[in-house]
Each structure stands twice: as C-alpha cells, then as structure tokens.
Amino acid sequence: MNKNTTTVIDENRYYDEAKKIFYPLTGIRPLTTGYMDLANQPPMKLDTPKKLLVILDLNGTLFYSSGQHYKTRSYIKRPYFVPLLLFLYANCRVMIWSSATRQRVNGMLTGGGFTGVEKIDRVWNREHLQLRSKDLYRKVLTLKDLEFVWSAIEAERAEANPEQLLEGGKYEFRYDQTNTVLIDDSSHKTQLQPHNCMIVPDFDSTRVQCGDDQELLKVIHYLSDLLYQDNVSAYMRTSPFNTNSAFYLSQEFHTKAAVWTNTPKNLKAMERKRERKKVALEKARAAKSAENTMAQKHKWTQEERKSARRVREVEMARKTEMTRKTEMSTVARIGEVAGLHLESPTAILPTSSDWTVPDWSQQLGFEDINKDGEKGSEKGRSFSGNGGCRTDHVAGTPTE
Numbered sequence: 565m566n567k568n569t570t571t572v573i574d575e576n577r578y579y580d581e582a583k584k585i586f587y588p589l590t591g592i593r594p595l596t597t598g599y600m601d602l603a604n605q606p607p608m609k610l611d612t613p614k615k616l617l618v619i620l621d622l623n624g625t626l627f628y629s630s631g632q633h634y635k636t637r638s639y640i641k642r643p644y645f646v647p648l649l650l651f652l653y654a655n656c657r658v659m660i661w662s663s664a665t666r667q668r669v670n671g672m673l674t675g676g677g678f679t680g681v682e683k684i685d686r687v688w689n690r691e692h693l694q695l696r697s698k699d700l701y702r703k704v705l706t707l708k709d710l711e712f713v714w715s716a717i718e719a720e721r722a723e724a725n726p727e728q729l730l731e732g733g734k735y736e737f738r739y740d741q742t743n744t745v746l747i748d749d750s751s752h753k754t755q756l757q758p759h760n761c762m763i764v765p766d767f768d769s770t771r772v773q774c775g776d777d778q779e780l781l782k783v784i785h786y787l788s789d790l791l792y793q794d795n796v797s798a799y800m801r802t803s804p805f806n807t808n809s810a811f812y813l814s815q816e817f818h819t820k821a822a823v824w825t826n827t828p829k830n831l832k833a834m835e836r837k838r839e840r841k842k843v844a845l846e847k848a849r850a851a852k853s854a855e856n857t858m859a860q861k862h863k864w865t866q867e868e869r870k871s872a873r874r875v876r877e878v879e880m881a882r883k884t885e886m887t888r889k890t891e892m893s894t895v896a897r898i899g900e901v902a903g904l905h906l907e908s909p910t911a912i913l914p915t916s917s918d919w920t921v922p923d924w925s926q927q928l929g930f931e932d933i934n935k936d937g938e939k940g941s942e943k944g945r946s947f948s949g950n951g952g953c954r955t956d957h958v959a960g961t962p963t964e
C-alpha cells in the first residue's frame with residue numbers, strides 16, 4: 565500500500581463540483597492488483613463461522629445527527645441499533661471509523677448512547693484518515709483505506725500481551741481483506757476496497773421521519789452469511805450487499821428478522837413465557853376437572869355449577885393479571901436494553917409480520933415539516949415489511 569502513488573497538483577480541485585467537496589490532497593491511489601487478485605478468487609463457504617472484523621461508520625450509518633453546533637446537536641439511533649451491536653459483539657471484533665472529528669465522534673458515542681463501548685476494539689476518527697492538514701479542516705472526500713487499519717492492527721499485535729494473542733483474545737486473528745467488513749453509507753469513502761464494504765442507505769431525516777428503516781436488520785442478515793465465508797472480499801464481489809434485493813422484501817426475511825431482533829435475554833423471556841402458559845393451561849384443566857368431579861359427587865344444581873365456574877374464572881383472571889404485569893415489566897426492560905423505545909413495551913414482541921417501531925417525529929419537530937401527516941392518530945406505527953416509507957406520524961414521547 566502506498567498512499568502517495570497519486571500526486572495532486574491543484575489543491576482547489578473539486579471531487580464533487582455540485583456539493584463543493586474537495587479532492588483530497590493525498591490523491592486517490594489505484595486499487596492494488598494484489599487486492600483485486602484475492603477478491604477475484606471464487607468464494608468458498610466454511611462449515612464453521614469465522615471471526616470478522618467489522619468496522620462501523622457512525623453518522624448516516626448508525627446515527628442521524630440533528631443540529632449544526634456540537635453543543636446543541638442530538639443523535640438518533642437507527643432502528644435495530646442495539647440488536648446489531650449484540651450480534652456483532654457475539655460474533656465479530658468491532659471497531660469504529662468515522663470521518664468526523666474526534667469531538668463529534670465522542671459526542672455520538674456519549675450523546676448517542678452507544679451500547680457496549682467497552683467492547684469496541686478501537687475508535688477511529690478523522691485524524692486516522694491520514695489527510696494532509698489542510699484537508700482536515702475542509703470539506704474533502706475522505707477515504708477509509710482498510711490498509712491503514714490492517715497495518716495499525718499489526719503494529720498493535722507487536723505490542724500486545726501474550727494472552728491477547730490466544731484464543732478469544734483481541735489479537736487472536738490477523739485481519740485482511742478475507743475477514744474485514746466496513747459498513748458505511750458512502751461508496752465514495754470505501755472505494756479503495758470496494759469488495760469489503762456494505763453500503764447502507766444514508767440514515768437521513770427522511771428515513772428518521774419514516775420510522776420503518778430496516779437496514780440494520782438487513783445488515784445482521786448479510787453478516788450472518790458472511791461469517792461462513794472463507795474470503796469475504798470474494799463473496800462480496802459476487803454477492804454484494806443489496807438493500808433492494810427481493811429477499812429483503814420477502815416474508816422469509818421478516819420471519820428470520822423477528823428471531824434476530826430478539827436478544828438472547830428476550831428469547832429466554834419468551835421461553836419462560838411459553839413455559840408459564842403451558843403450566844397455567846394444565847392448572848386450568850385440572851381445576852375444571854376437579855370442579856366436574858365435585859359437581860357430580862355433590863349433585864350440584866345448575867346455579868351451583870355457574871357459581872363455581874365464576875369463582876374459578878375470577879381466580880384465573882387474577883393470576884392472568886399478575887402474569888401480565890410481570891411480563892410487561894420484563895418486556896419493558898428488554899425494550900430498554902434493545903434501545904427500541906416503544907410506547908407500548910409489548911410491541912417489541914413480534915407478532916408474525918406486524919411489528920411496531922419507534923416514533924421519532926415529535927422529537928425532531930417533524931409536525932412542521934410533514935404538513936400532510938395525521939397527528940396523534942395512532943399509538944404506534946406498524947409495518948409489514950414492504951420497506952416503503954409511510955408519511956403519517958404519531959404523537960409519542962421517545963425516551964431518547
């Protein structure tokens with residue numbers, strides 16, 4: 565890798581004339597033949613998953629930031645932010661690389677409420693793009709060259725404690741194009757390793773307003789396949805992440821996604837709920853049977869039978885209410901963990917293809933922007949996976 569293979573003479577040259585984005589003074593190096601040779605190999609599937617290094621962009625990928633000044637700026641997490649992180653922490657090594665300044669990156673991590681920051685291997689910002697000093701402070705095309713990451717990790721490895729090199733350690737594996745994935749909302753920034761990147765649509769104000777963004781669910785799905793690839797650049801060259809693929813519109817995807825969005829804690833809670841229901845059903849049957857036995861033995865009249873049934877039903881209702889309250893508090897806690905911020909905590913439990921997603925409109929004051937929308941017409945917004953954007957919005961009080 566050599567970042568100086570291209571020399572840029574005109575420092576006022578635009579990369580994007582319309583958006584007034586400058587061409588970087590470091591130039592844009594060509595793709596290396598070594599990279600393309602390895603990416604051009606046929607993909608090969610593994611029997612067991614391998615550890616990937618996943619590099620996350622922040623703004624536009626995981627967060628929407630509103631407000632120009634850092635003091636007044638607020639950050640909104642993309643839907644399914646926490647399920648994605650839980651998936652990553654369980655299966656991958658994770659690092660962050662944002663082209664924002666150090667201050668803004670810290671703002672997103674703290675102000676945005678990034679879950680499990682301590683599990684992230686390294687947080688990179690604009691300073692790690694290896695820009696010339698003039699480019700650091702102007703609107704310039706920023707390139708996330710994964711060669712910088714791989715060589716930095718190798719340097720870290722040389723300094724690492726021996727136990728960090730062992731199984732499960734931070735430096736157990738070496739990383740290169742066969743096991744690294746960059747997730748970003750800009751294909752311009754990822755052009756130096758085009759077959760190691762998942763380009764997700766920008767999480768912009770429109771998507772925030774829609775409230776039914778599913779990109780991070782799609783990312784989880786794609787990564788779950790990628791874990792079984794021997795050479796991710798070969799696989800991503802032949803089967804790149806495509807947010808508009810037919811699969812992501814299918815019922816199969818939504819069924820799978822319903823399982824993925826249940827955190828392990830959530831799955832355990834659902835299992836306990838099923839178990840409780842089973843026990844309750846058995847008890848109800850036993851109570852009814854005992855009642856029939858008593859009725860026959862004591863030759864109850866019709867009125868006495870009705871009275872006994874009412875007592876049984878009142879008792880069942882009391883127990884059901886107790887169970888419901890317990891479940892509601894459990895689900896509320898899970899909702900909190902999952903960062904779903906739902907008006908009704910029960911909504912995080914998926915019921916077939918009908919889920920409820922959070923409302924961000926009020927927080928952002930979109931009532932003014934979306935003049936045609938209905939205000940406060942429903943308690944939650946549900947979608948059944950058409951991936952489309954609904955323009956209605958609801959009254960609610962997001963907790964974030």
Ligand SMILES: [Mg+2]
Pocket residue numbers: 621622623624625748749750
């Ligand atoms: Mg971005």
